[in-house]
């Protein structure tokens with residue numbers, strides 16, 4: 235079966251993902267994914283921080299089945315109950331006053347950038363520049379590529395959208411230097427996920443918030459990867475004790491059903507008026523049913539708390555492994571259940587491959603950091619399974 239899928243993929247699918255890992259899954263349950271040949275894998279990547287409540291959570295599946303029987307899509311021409319309820323949920327659970335739904339993380343960031351520009355446009359102030367950080371990742375659309383501090387993503391698409399200025403991460407002076415009288419916003423990830431799970435310094439984030447306030451610049455926090463309990467709080471900005479003017483969410487928000495959100499303070503959100511922004515699919519009854527079900531499971535099962543607790547335990551265990559293999563594991567970092575295990579460069583690919591052969595799914599960031607982003611309802615024994623597999627792999631490489 236796998237060979238047939240591979241052939242179809244090679245023949246008909248655009249080659250954006252190259253040679254994928256040699257497995258196709260046909261069923262999932264909690265942390266487990268079942269391959270079409272019967273092999274069972276443990277999903278420590280969670281679909282890249284998407285499957286926050288695990289695979290096929292019964293409450294999630296039931297909510298989606300029931301929604302499917304009633305209504306999938308109507309359009310933004312009509313009121314949508316689930317959309318209104320999910321917006322309420324997001325607003326009441328965070329520092330935001332309004333939400334807008336779209337279909338992906340990139341689209342959410344695109345919306346955030348548009349909102350920041352619109353905010354100053356409506357005030358008649360000439361501020362169109364966006365500062366972004368080196369090593370960041372904000373998505374694959376043209377505006378978000380222009381805001382992504384990685385040369386290989388930007389190079390083929392030059393000329394990029396103008397008005398994007400890059401600054402070094404974790405350097406307050408770099409932001410000060412990049413700011414001009416035309417700066418509209420600074421967009422940051424508080425933990426740079428794709429870069430290899432690099433948390434920003436607390437002092438940097440807090441100073442940046444104060445500085446933006448002083449200068450009247452908007453702070454956009456991209457919480458596409460860090461949000462929905464991933465980092466041990468509902469959103470990572472809570473860990474830093476700061477309130478963004480705009481933050482975005484996606485990935486875990488729909489538990490696997492595509493949805494993104496732009497969340498903003500009232501004064502900023504008010505800049506979007508009828509016709510200024512829109513979407514066909516964004517926040518449709520099905521996608522927002524998924525968002526409501528994810529929220530329900532996260533709240534009723536205490537998953538933000540579990541993420542903090544299990545994340546702490548995971549880090550402790552990984553640091554013990556690092557102490558046993560200081561030549562192979564060079565750093566362990568993260569918050570909650572977004573964790574990076576940095577491996578000596580010459581061993582990283584082999585460790586990643588070894589984990590896969592031990593049926594542990596992870597990803598390799600920048601060729602040297604194993605990223606872990608499992609379901610937030612992970613148990614201690616599942617963490618131990620990973621630790622045992624990692625130790626075995628480290629002995630082998």
Ligand SMILES: Cc1ncc(COP(=O)(O)O)c(C=O)c1O
Pocket residue numbers: 338339340341343371372373374423427428456457458459460484485
């Ligand atoms: C921080 C961050 N922002 C934006 C995106 C883009 O999200 P999407 O792939 O849903 O467009 C990602 C995806 O990995 C991400 O990690």
